[in-house]
Amino acid sequence: MAWKTLDDMDLDGMVVLTRVDINVPVENGQVTDDTRIQRILPTIRDILDAGGKPVLLAHFGRPKGQRVPDMSLSVVRPALEAALGCPVKFAEDCIGGPAKKAVAGLEKGDVLLLENTRFHEGETKNDGGFAASLAALGNVYCNDAFSAAHRAHASTAGLAHLLPACAGRLMQAELSALEAALGDPERPVVAVVGGAKVSTKLDLLGNLVKRVDHLVIGGGMANTFLAARGIEIGTSLAEHDMADTAREILEKADAAGCEIILPSDVVVAREFAAGAAHETVAVDACPADAMILDAGPETVARITAVFETARTLIWNGPLGAFEIEPFDAATNAAAKAAAELSAAGRLTSVAGGGDTVAALNKADAAKDFTYISTAGGAFLEWMEGKELPGVAALGD
Template sequence: MTFKTLDDADLSGKRALVRVDFNVPMQDGAVSDDTRLRAALPTIEKLRAGGAKVILLAHFDRPKGKRVPEMSLRPVVGPLAALIGAPVAFADDCAGDAARAAVAAMKDGDVLLLENVRFEAGEEKNDPEFAKALAANGDLYVNDAFSAAHRAHASTEGLARVLPAYAGEQMRRELEALELALGKPQRPVMGIVGGAKVSTKLDLLNNLVGKLQFLAIGGGMANTFRYAQGYDIGASLCEKDMADTAREILQKAEAAGCKMILPTDAVVARELSPGAVSRVAPLAGGAIDADEKIFDVGPDTLREILAAMGEAKTLIWNGPLGVFEVQPFDKATVEAAQEAARRAASGALVAVAGGGDTVAALNAAGATGDFTFVSTAGGAFLEWMEGKELPGVAALSS
């Protein structure tokens, strides 16, 4: 994929319309987590240093084309200004008179945040006329919101067809990391996929088995695979109606030369609670009682996962191996994450991870900082891993 970055742009005196992800957690009308604001800082700072006027476009929540006061982006202004260390102006609309006046008042290096683009019905419809109205306030377009790149909206896709388009710094880092993981990876490539249900990750599994050398399955979805193979899984979470599909995925993996790593043993308990009485049980031989549930992969399975990781040059991770939020069922996820982080830090492994639960699990393991890249993009990350074209990315590369 080829796309222009800010290194390719003449920024001096230019009005840069920048799509960012400021869909931040709020509590009592105030920003409660500024992670996404911080993610935009390298792009904002690079534009300011280049002498551009920085005009920020973002959405918040789902107002569905109507003005909803509690979904205004105004509460973002103070925290963003504090992070930048400079004033941030605010316009009460994104393409109307207020936006035009605010842009006209800007000097080079100034930062302006426009009101929630989803207040306008044309945003989610990707209305070309609305995209042109947004573009009237800019000389160039910068997309720095990979997390919204799977949406073909006016501010994520339409604008790239009206103005010269560039990838922002966060977008560039995300695309480069994903290219390392799946586009042109160092082989062998290993995947770890967890989660509750096979049905929610069908596209992901079908895409990965054709591209990976190892694929470890954990979480509740592993129970469905083992049930499909005739194992007794007690009272564990299982999608029994997906058994045929699970067998098809296993056959596809075998045909493609992808080694599937499924649990041979598990940590089981009768209830899911911190410090619950648990034991390790093999999956073979009916060793799991009818009222027991699987909450983590066992030590033999973990050793097999770590052995495959030792052979791999690239790792892609989406989803925990067990119920990592509740001890002692976090053990496999934590130990696998720490080993991946150690290998990545030593340069032996390119380790890329993404998805909400995955990020939380890596944070809990203290492993996030040593991974090659950890994506917070959620749905966009998953769709990329599924092999789907992301409209916001495609528009940058066209």
């Protein structure tokens, strides 16, 4: 898809309405994780360097069209100022008098944060009138919130039709990474998909079997596939009512020439607890009173061997119950192998999803992956092959 970036826009003297995602965790009035703030800094700084005046549009929580004091973006302002290293002006509304006055007072070098767009119900309804009120404030629209691009909201999609529009640096990086992973990837391509339930990732699996050469299935999802093949899995977490669906996915993969990789050996235990007594057994030897909590070393060796031959890796979800030792071993080992290949320039690796990022950080592997997406839902919908309204609007 063709979309413009900041490099394609004349920003000198322009008010740049910049949609960002700073929906960060807050406790006792303090931002506890500023990762999302850090990731928008290149866009803000590049707009400033080009002589533009960045006006930040963002949501915070789900106020459902009401003005909820606890969901005011003013709480994020100190962390934003600390990250930028300069003052950030704040307007108590994102449209109307307060917003117009704040924008009119901007000088080059100023950064303005507008109040929560979701205080207006027109935001989530993608109301044309609300989008026009936002557009009236600026000259250029820049979307740097890929994580909100799967929402057809006024500030993520509507605005792009009303002003000259471009992608910010974070949006540009996300789109470039995902295009490299699924759009026109270097082959062979391997995908790792883990997590608890097949039912939550049907669209994802259905899309991937048509587009990748190898699909590694891990976590509780793998148990469902094993059970569907008639393998006894003891008391393991599984969706037995999804057996027919699992078999259909296996058939589609076979027809598409996609190799499905399931565990050949597993780590089992009688309880899900840190340090629980456990053993590694062949996949068809799970005791009736035990549960599968991780893939075994033979499986990990198979996965890493596939990584060695691959050129592109897409990763979403852990291979086991990574939150608790020792059931993080497979995820850690596979993640480290992927990270080493990526660092050596032999593998383009793109990963995303909440549990995925946590698992890769725990394995100390995230830093060497080619790209880590923090987008969550938007990342998954892109992998599912769905059109994202916020992205589509930039290409219109």
